Amino acid sequence: MNENVLDQSQIVSAGSASTKEEAIREAGAILLEVGAVTDGYLAFMLEREAMTSTYMGNFLAIPHGTNEGKDTILRSALSFVRYAAPIDWDGNEVRFVVGIAGKEGGHMDILSKIAIIFSDEHEVQKLLDADSAATMLELLGDVNE
Known part of the structure; x- marks a missing residue:
């Protein structure tokens, strides 16, 4: 099992959301896709x-x-989504939405x-200017240490 909380597959350099709720869903979907959370976690993200x-x-x-949703977290992980157009929050x-699931x-x-x-x-600014998910991962590498 991968011990990193963030891998290149969890970084989206051009997110598709245009609202706060869509962005939360987009970040949560990545956490679900990599097996860090169960499908119930998204509801707790929206509740928070x-x-x-x-x-x-x-x-x-x-x-x-929320704390009530901790049982829906399977392992610690991040999702990282960058948006070309700012989202009203x-x-x-x-411009950056970092979904987080922290185990224990x-x-x-x-x-x-x-x-x-x-x-x-x-x-x-380096993250805004980064030309790829690989470059963003390099800039964010400290999160895995």
């Missing part, structure tokens, strides 16, 4: 978003499930690594 926005700043949103522009509290370490990358505007 209804409770509080997962917008983080610097064009980033990190949708994730409660009045904020989002593993999401806190992953979140901190994502936060470090996105706290640097130069790194965010």
Whole structure:
């Protein structure tokens, strides 16, 4: 079994969503596709978003499930979707949606690594300019350490 939380197959360089809900579904579908979550996890992602926005700043949103949904997480993993056109996320522009599933509290370490990358505007610009999923994975590689 793969121990990385993010592989190239979990990165979409040109997402198709145009609304917040569609983007959450797109990020959740990747987590489901790689076997990190059961199909029930998406409902918990949408429920979390209804409770509080997962917008983080610097064009980033990190949708994730509620505590009640932890039984639908099979392993820790990320999905990473970039959008050419900003998505309106409660009045904020989002260009990156990072879906997260953290098994047994593993999401806190992953979140901190994502936060470090996105706290640097130069790194965010590199992700905006990246020409492929492979390049984005290289820029995001620290999440797997």
